[in-house]
Amino acid sequence: MAEKDVTEKKLLDYADVFADIVNVTLFDGQRIIEERDLADALPRSVYKLDGKMHEQERDVAKFWKKNQLRISLIGLENQSEAEADMPLRVIGYDGAAYRSELNADKKGKPKVRYPVVTLVLYFGYQTHWNKARSLKECFDIPEPLEPFVNDYPLHVIEVAWLPDETIAKFQSDFKLVADYFSQMRKDESYDPMPDEIQHVRETLELLSALSGDDRFWESGKGVKEGEKFTMRSVALDKIEARGEARGEARGEARGRKEGIAAATMKIVRKMLTMKMPYDSIAESTEMPVEEVVRIAKESGLAY
Known part of the structure; x- marks a missing residue:
């Protein structure tokens, strides 16, 4: 679980990705925040409970x-599932940050x-997110008390439900991430975008952690530092290139009499399991659409 948590954070921690997410989701794509204007903040804060000190991150x-x-x-929180207590968690994070500002004053530092x-x-x-979206929704508040309970809204970005025109405004690798979940929501199939990936391993590891599809993780392990690929070439072709090597080593999957290579057959079947459109599979493998359909049926x- 700890490894998964770290993996989910690595891509978003890049300044270009972080700025891009905020600019699109808050400012409709205007480049209000430049990556050079971002500085790392300590994600951990401490609170006291039952006489003991505890960390939250x-x-x-x-x-x-x-x-x-x-x-x-500005903080970003990843959620693959809706969580009922999320407003409580967020107000805890935000409250700790404001407390830190107050403590800085008491230590004689410039007032900030x-x-x-x-x-x-x-x-x-x-x-959709179907849990509490505000602090008040976390409680069964007696009606006479309700006007006096302060509320605290939760700012949820439902990535898979972002409009296509909004996804098109992303300029970082987060565009590829948002596109994947948008496609999966629509028909649970995935046709990778041709855009080049800047942070290849981190993007694939994030997709693997959030989607539960280990094929993204496996492909990320084979990427060398500085290599540039598109989502299609890494998420599909690189996976299958390793599959071809393993298949040849084991002497498996010789292919059909028509001369279709074993590796190509594996590529096609893998794409079919991802429910890619037949014409996209045909284009990627230079195979007639009719042959793809036949392989799918068999x-x-x-x-």
């Missing part, structure tokens, strides 16, 4: 700064006041 947090002045602290913003990135694609993978 955000997923990713950065300061937005201009001329060394802090404008805001800046707002704190937390965005919850929800990657579920089968249902393999029991037709759709």
Whole structure:
């Protein structure tokens, strides 16, 4: 679980990705925040409970700064499932940040006041976020008391439900992530975008952690530092290249009499399990669409 948590944070911690997410989800794609204006913030804070000190940790947090002045602290939280207590968690993170500002004053440091913003990135694609979206929704509040209970809204970004025109505004690798979950929501099939990946391993590891599809993780392990690929070439071709090597080593899958190589057959079947469109499979493997359809039927993978 700890390894999975770390994996989910690595891509979003890049300044270009972090700035891109905030600019698109909050500012409709305007480049309000530049990556050079972001500085790492400590994700951990401490609180006291039952006489003992406990730690709580955000997923990713950065300061937005201009001329060394802090404008805001912005946090991102990843959720693959809706969580009923999320408003309580977020107010805990935000409250700790404000307490840190207050403590800085008491230590004689220059008085600093800046707002704190937390965005919850929800990657579920089968249902909308169906849990509490505000602090008040976490409680059964007696009616006479309700006007006096302060509320605290939760800012949930439902990634899979972002409009196509919004996804098109992303300029970082998060565009590929959002596109994957959007496609899976629509028909549970995936036709990779041709865009080049900047942070290859981190993007694939994030997709693997959030989707539960280990093929992304496996392909990420084979990427060398500095290599550049598109989602299609890494997520499909590189996986199958390793599959071909393993298959040849074991002497498996010789292919059909028509001369279709064993590796190509594996590529086609793997793409079929991902429910890629037949014409996209044909284009990627330079195979007639009719042949793809035939393989799908014979393999029991037709759709």
